[in-house]
Amino acid sequence: MRILKELPLVPAERALKVLGGRWKVYVLYFLFDGPMRLSELRRQIPDVSQKVLVQQLREMEEHGIVHREVFAEVPPRVVYTATKLGLSLRPIVSALCAWGRRHAAELDVLDDGSPAASPRARKRA
Amino acid sequence: MRILKELPLVPAERALKVLGGRWKVYVLYFLFDGPMRLSELRRQIPDVSQKVLVQQLREMEEHGIVHREVFAEVPPRVVYTATKLGLSLRPIVSALCAWGRRHAAELDVLDDGSPAASPRARKRA
DNA sequence: CGGTATCCATTGTGATACTG
DNA sequence: CAGTATCACAATGGATACCG
Numbered sequence: 001m002r003i004l005k006e007l008p009l010v011p012a013e014r015a016l017k018v019l020g021g022r023w024k025v026y027v028l029y030f031l032f033d034g035p036m037r038l039s040e041l042r043r044q045i046p047d048v049s050q051k052v053l054v055q056q057l058r059e060m061e062e063h064g065i066v067h068r069e070v071f072a073e074v075p076p077r078v079v080y081t082a083t084k085l086g087l088s089l090r091p092i093v094s095a096l097c098a099w100g101r102r103h104a105a106e107l108d109v110l111d112d113g114s115p116a117a118s119p120r121a122r123k124r125a
Numbered sequence: 126m127r128i129l130k131e132l133p134l135v136p137a138e139r140a141l142k143v144l145g146g147r148w149k150v151y152v153l154y155f156l157f158d159g160p161m162r163l164s165e166l167r168r169q170i171p172d173v174s175q176k177v178l179v180q181q182l183r184e185m186e187e188h189g190i191v192h193r194e195v196f197a198e199v200p201p202r203v204v205y206t207a208t209k210l211g212l213s214l215r216p217i218v219s220a221l222c223a224w225g226r227r228h229a230a231e232l233d234v235l236d237d238g239s240p241a242a243s244p245r246a247r248k249r250a
Numbered sequence: 251c252g253g254t255a256t257c258c259a260t261t262g263t264g265a266t267a268c269t270g
Numbered sequence: 271c272a273g274t275a276t277c278a279c280a281a282t283g284g285a286t287a288c289c290g
Contacts, residue, residue, distance in 0.1 A: 011225025012150045012218055018228065020145060022283065025137045038252060049284055054253065064232050076251060076290090085231045092220050093137055099217055100136025103143065106210045107189050147263065163272055174264055179273065200271060201270085 015092070018063045021056045023048045025093055031066065031082040032090055038078055065089060140217070143188045146181045148173045150218055156191065156207040157215055163203055190214060 019025060026045045030036055038057075042050060057080060060066035065086030071077040144150060151170045155161055161169075166178060173181075182205060185191035190211030196202040 011223070011229065012221040014225040014228055015221035016141070016144060016150065019141060025141065049286090050253075051255090051285085052283060055283085064228070070252095076253095078252060085228065088227065089224065092217070092224055095217050095220060096137040096140040098136070099214065100139040102213065103139055103189070103210065104136065145262095174266090175273075176265085176275090177263060180263085195272095201273095203272060 018060075018065060019089070019093075019096075021059060023053060023056050024060060025096075027053075027056060027060065027066070027080075028082065028086065028089060028093060031080060031086065032093075035079045035081040038080070041080065060086070143185075143190060144214070144218075144221075146184060148178060148181050149185060150221075152178075152181060152185065152191070152205075153207065153211065153214060153218060156205060156211065157218075160204045160206040163205070166205065185211070 019028075023045060026048075027041060030041060030044050036044075038050075038054070041053060041057075042048070045053065048056075057066060057068065061068050065083055067081045067083050067086075069079045069081065071079070144153075148170060151173075152166060155166060155169050163175075163179070163182075166182075167173070167175060170178065182191060182193065186193050190208055192206045192208050192211075194204045194206065196204070
């Protein structure tokens with residue numbers, strides 16, 4: 001039953017969960033280039049509500065890929081940074097991005113390498 | 126507003142969506158090693174219900190990473206294969222897996238590279 | 251500015267039973 | 271064996287308004 005839990009793939013699930021949030025790749029993308037304040041992130045990612053953005057940042061913080069630092073200044077300043085671990089995701093995000101492009105391309109050409117001449121027996125779709 | 130939609134990251138979202146199902150990496154993992162029938166997949170992934178497994182397979186098929194072939198034999202036989210595109214995910218799954226391991230390790234050691242000596246001002250957690 | 255509290259819609263996942 | 275139909279339910283995501 002926990003056969004699965006010992007499979008070498010399980011770590012992949014963890015990684016997917018870490019990246020899985022709707023806006024996490026965007027956040028990472030910007031944090032890869034340096035620290036950012038919440039308001040800056042909101043400007044860069046206009047489609048996300050503040051609540052959700054903060055939510056995602058909290059999760060990323062818990063996952064150890066983002067660091068949150070509070071400066072107790074007059075106008076409160078909060079800066080988010082990618083941790084070393086977070087930065088280590090960069091090549092993966094790049095790979096995902098590259099694959100996403102390929103995906104789009106292949107779907108267009110329908111360059112499917114599998115037995116393409118086989119009888120597709122299902123009627124749906 | 127659709128600033129985001131033109132960002133190089135958007136493809137990454139697509140990739141994440143393709144891999145995002147609860148059982149998809151497992152399915153891929155097994156299909157990487159060769160074609161499989163539904164019943165075989167169920168045996169390999171005992172924790173998934175048939176309904177959900179079929180659901181995930183359908184999505185993967187629509188995404189072009191899995192191929193479904195029906196043999197109109199006496200006992201109906203259906204074989205699932207990873208397409209060329211699906212196989213192209215292999216290195217990514219590996220990378221995710223590797224990162225997942227590192228993630229676990231780093232969280233243990235708390236080897237966070239970011240300004241670790243900074244005042245963590247939040248009270249929650 | 252940065253963040254929380256509510257409330258609500260959508261989605262994903264799952265147990266179960268039934269069909270060709 | 272392979273698959274669908276129902277029903278249920280938790281997790282996500284989002285809109286809005288309010289707080290220090």
